Amino acid sequence: MAHFLEKSSIPQATATLTEWNMVSDRIITARLRSQQVKVTVIQIYAPTKESDEAAKAAFYDQLQDELTTVPRHDLLLVIGDFNAQLNGDCSGFEVTMGPHGSGTRTNDNSERLRSFYASNNLCIGNTFFQHKRIHKMTWRSPGGLYKNKIDYICISKRWCLSLLDVKSRRGADVGSDHNLLVAKSRLKLMRSTPKPQRPRPFNVTKLKETPIAQQFQLELRNCFKILAETGGEESVENDWTRLHLIVIESATTTIGRRRGTYRNIKDNERCTNQSKGRSPVANHRSTRKTMSRALR
Template structure:
């Protein structure tokens, strides 16, 4: 089985888990991920310190995380991570951790300082802009954007950044707070979008899941058109040396 191959379904998830600090939390998260057959799970608010990668005790998943260094008061805040099944892990090229808020997104809340907000969006913009144009960009995580049930503002933002947005809801309210966004040119590869309300980790945020299946139709049409529109350099045949070589080759 491959991940992200043409015609292959790959399931992504984004979830604010509230904390992975505590005995058995990562094992419980792994069980939910495997039960739901998620290949790549973006995790917010892990409250894990430092930056590391480790394999689970079962050997079925890998955790990559980026968090704060230890605070003087011992408080644990923020932290993001990505959990991969072993198939997805074999496809991983690199995972440069940017901060305790960016691998997946975990944006500052409204009560955060303007400096924290500015730093986050500066890092996010820089990370987005640094991705090669040929790559598929997926932005997912807890953007702490409680916009209610009205999608108009977010849809405008998604159009500005050429992204297609999927959202999840927070608690029992109609606040949209978790998001998965993909570039518009790949939106037809996205299907089976769901908020998973029965995912069990004691979090008051719902898990949002999408499946992607890349299509080759556009790529094939481009290659066929390129072949059809290929022009032959007939003027070169006026050169006696080239004409003689072509004649010999045909004979």
């Protein structure tokens, strides 16, 4: 009932399938991985208008449970046979649907469809594009006497502008009384600038150990000796650059950098300084409180 992939791209699409779930005989979900964004597709088959209220309520409750599990940043598509006709009256639902519906009358399924997707920030893609009536119909009765538009492609409101067109293809041989429904989309993504990584500070506490401090001094002395032998008449900027690199390489070799992120290191240093700055009386009071709690 819905078609998104060319024949040549089916193997690549199969490789991008990360998970799928057969929820019920009316709902199946799949999640695809792309280079830009992950896509969650929910294929549904809604109860007909002749079904009882309990069956309709159970279906929409189950569909709501599935929508709540979809990650917020995913491109969400809800597609399939909704068994509902929508006319061009979009009053009060301008964000959810467009003015290009094809139904002549609405029923209970139509109202459920509009209200449900409005409450879940979904857009009914078929209704936003103007086509000839013959290109809107998605279902035909046996013999072709009656034709209706009951299949829809709904997309999350965040990605609604990426839809370029939704159109029915009558010529496709799909072995069904439903026509093939095709959606074209194009993603416009914001360029993300990578944040500069702040280098971790050196573990200068190791210099308190005499062997490591002597090794660091020896490393610097050897590097300075090589620099003096190979140095020529260069500018002050070049001399400073070489000196800077020598100190960094020597420190990396001997003492290394501290573990953890820069924020964790600063937090640890702040806690250490605060604990050292406490007065002996405060420490004594804290010890007495701890002992009294233990004796209770």
